[in-house]
Amino acid sequence: MxxxxxxxxxxxxxxxxxxxxxxxxxxxxxxxxxxxxxxxxxxxxxxxxxxxxxxxxxxxxxxxxxxxxxxxxxxxxxxxxxxxxxxxxxxxxxxxxxxAKKRRIEKIVESLDGMLEKGMSPHYIMNGKEGLSALDILQVKEKLAGYHHTLSNLEQQVFSLYLKNKEIDEIAKQLKCDSLQIKNALDRCKRKMKQVLED
The missing domain is CATH 1.10.1740 (Rna Polymerase Sigma Factor; Chain: A)
Structure with missing residues (x-):
């Protein structure tokens, strides 16, 4: 041999x-x-x-x-x-x-960021109302599945109320927090969502 x-x-x-x-x-x-x-x-x-x-x-x-x-x-x-x-x-x-994959993810991030600014739920994008392909929507679903676990308790509460179209001042009053705390928590939620989608 x-x-x-x-x-x-x-x-x-x-x-x-x-x-x-x-x-x-x-x-x-x-x-x-x-x-x-x-x-x-x-x-x-x-x-x-x-x-x-x-x-x-x-x-x-x-x-x-x-x-x-x-x-x-x-x-x-x-x-x-x-x-x-x-x-x-x-x-x-x-x-x-x-x-191409990176550009798709960037497009999704931009779409989600825009919707969050308007107080829309990510479920909106999952139902295909942003002109995204089935593959894009599947990727969002997979990535967002673990998103909730990346948030602290405060961030989870803030994000949940924000998706119900509550204003920052309303959320602050309901959670007995300062408006600045709520704004910072919401900013962290958005940053974490972008990170989850871009990873």
Whole structure:
């Protein structure tokens, strides 16, 4: 087995690619290990908030497998350059998706912030009345599910009354607090909601 591994490790990329295409999965890791420095450099160069290091390496392996299947030496690329090009394109695609998701979340945050300023309940947005997609609404529902637990007792009371269209002075009177305390608690509620949605 050690002799076989040594023999395979001395083979060219093209020879290993032929073996893998013929159904021998063993050389895949040997070939992929040759490109670890390339993957390391590219994953350091491009930051993706939604992806852990291991996630990016899994993406790198999937692109590597696809590159093996589609590589054609006759087109003038070395295998390494072709893989680098494919992996870069894949990373750019992930970045675009990440940015689109970020923009959707920002849109939701802006919509919610505007509704809170008007004293509207987040249930309003969940019922699709802000022109958001089903995916957006689902994301809001998931993220807001734990929002209540991030609030202190005072913040929970203030937020609940605020959603019933109570003015700050009314809330202060009902909770026997200073108006400034209520305003600060409400500001904290809004900040926490933004944080929950942006995380």
């Amino acid at each position: 050690a002799d076989e591994e040594e023999t395979i490790s001395l083979m060219s990329d093209e020879e290993l690619i032929r073996m893998i295409r013929d159904g021998d999965g063993y050389p895949f890791q040997i070939l992929f290990s040759r490109y670890h420095p390339l993957v390391t450099n590219l994953t350091k160069e491009y930051y993706l908030k939604s992806y852990e290091k291991e996630d990016l390496w899994q993406e790198a392996r999937m692109v590597f497998h696809k590159t093996i299947q589609t590589y054609d030496k006759a087109k003038g690329h070395t295998f390494g350059n072709f893989y680098k090009l494919n992996f870069k394109h894949h990373i750019f695609s992930l970045i675009r998706k990440d940015m």
